[in-house]
Amino acid sequence: MKLEKFCYGIAVVLLVFGIQSCSDASSSSLNDEDSRIQLVLVDAPGDYLEVNVQIIDIQYNSIDDEEGWKSFTPQSGYPIDVNLTELIAGNSLLLTDEIIPSGMLKQIRLVLSDDNYLVIEEENGEPSEPIHLKTPSAQQSGLKLKLDEELEPGFSYTFILDWDVDKSIVKAGNSGNYNLKPVINVNAEVNSGTLKGSVIGKINPEDSESVALEGVLVEVFSVDDLNNSVSSTQTDDRGDFMFQGLAGGSYVLKIMHLGYLDYESEIVPGILIEVGMINELPNSIELLLADSLKGTVVGKLLPDDLNPVTLGNVTVELFDAVDLDNALSFDVTNVDGVFSFQGLATNSYVLKIVHEGYQNYESSSIDVEYGVLNELTENIELLLVQ
Structure with missing residues (x-):
């Protein structure tokens, strides 16, 4: 080279x-x-x-x-x-x-x-x-x-x-x-102390257990200045990180990783660093998968209603766009009609909805990029069975 x-x-x-x-x-x-x-x-x-x-x-x-x-x-x-x-x-x-x-x-x-x-x-x-x-x-x-x-x-x-x-x-x-x-x-x-910890997270929403996450950006901030990091590091293949040479005082951790929600530790009381001591966090920090695809389901309750309303408790199934027979995952809408899918790989997907009293729904192909939220700009309106 x-x-x-x-x-x-x-x-x-x-x-x-x-x-x-x-x-x-x-x-x-x-x-x-x-x-x-x-x-x-x-x-x-x-x-x-x-x-x-x-x-x-x-x-x-x-x-x-x-x-x-x-x-x-x-x-x-x-x-x-x-x-x-x-x-x-x-x-x-x-x-x-x-x-x-x-x-x-x-x-x-x-x-x-x-x-x-x-x-x-x-x-x-x-x-x-x-x-x-x-x-x-x-x-x-x-x-x-x-x-x-x-x-x-x-x-x-x-x-x-x-x-x-x-x-x-x-x-x-x-x-x-x-x-x-x-x-x-x-x-x-x-005149300094050390902070040690580890980061875990699920790779897929359906996983039963979280695993160590490698290459996660971890930043440490003084509680007196949350805008300028004191230092930053990344996790190793065991999910571990360490900050050496921290002055005594209280600190906050901020963690960012593609595909996961940003994490920030509690500001009060903060993480205490004592001079000459190693503060090893007792529990791993678990990152939560970020939303990849999000939308809202609405529908009229009666044929004569002027406007549709949000529909809760609607099951929304997710399919690979090239395999419409085997659902990859599902979610149930909340009281506001909102559903979401987390941690999706870059791919094209199709949504299917079967809900009593309404016509079956199948979306067109939806492109999703890993780590980027695709929030549907238009509500999915279910039509009443005639």
Whole structure:
């Protein structure tokens, strides 16, 4: 897979809040002049099959001079190739675990090669060829942010780098090109907590049990700001998700998945995150299938009535348009005459209605697209038997 090359050496500077960990000089490698630094990478993914980045250097600077940059030495060496979409549900990548001289930590940055690309899902459901990620010239020199944090001798510091893929990749109009503008949220493990949970749902309305749902978008919001997510992730093949590095406080989960109703957890009292603790939700979050086809049944009660009224307790059967002998499902209208079918696959369907006192009804073919509600614009009017 041959990729285009763009200017070498893009630098992304990460803002790190250095907070002293609870560990002191218990490590035999630490002395009264050194501090231990761990950088752990996790992902807040976007809607991509793969997002592959290549890290060729991880640097820190203890002084204000440009000559002060020094490189960490990761255990596996450089380059570090990582598919960010795999870092979900507790999967993480230890970028570096190193002892450095104590004192001021001014800046930290990641340096990427020019070999970064993504894979998306094509309209036919197949993976695309690798799409090269371009970086605007303003980003190539790197954005340097001052930390000015004091590393105390004999103490360890763990920083969780949460790479927000959804905010980091920007599509360039209709050109088919994508720009890489990395957005990474950084939290010190010592002043944060973890939230774990799982998502389940029925695949078909007739299923007796719900199953784990993979690839579900889960966002976490502070109860004080429900418009801007703190972080986002996706469920793995077991339906599990995990948020690391959350500051102590109350949070709300919002979940969206194609074919299912949107979910939002209770705002009051919210989900409590305590510093240094793992809050594992006691029950799986069950998503409900969204309506795929919806309509209303009406009819006159007496031949002389001027207008039809909604008819409740009417059985509506659903058929595949190419098999009108075997019903796929049925629903019964409520008091407002409304019926609905959930979780339908993309297909053409036919409705049949048999109701005492009324002529049998059969619709024309109705096209349904998975995850999109087809709400019939006209009521289905049943005609009285003459």
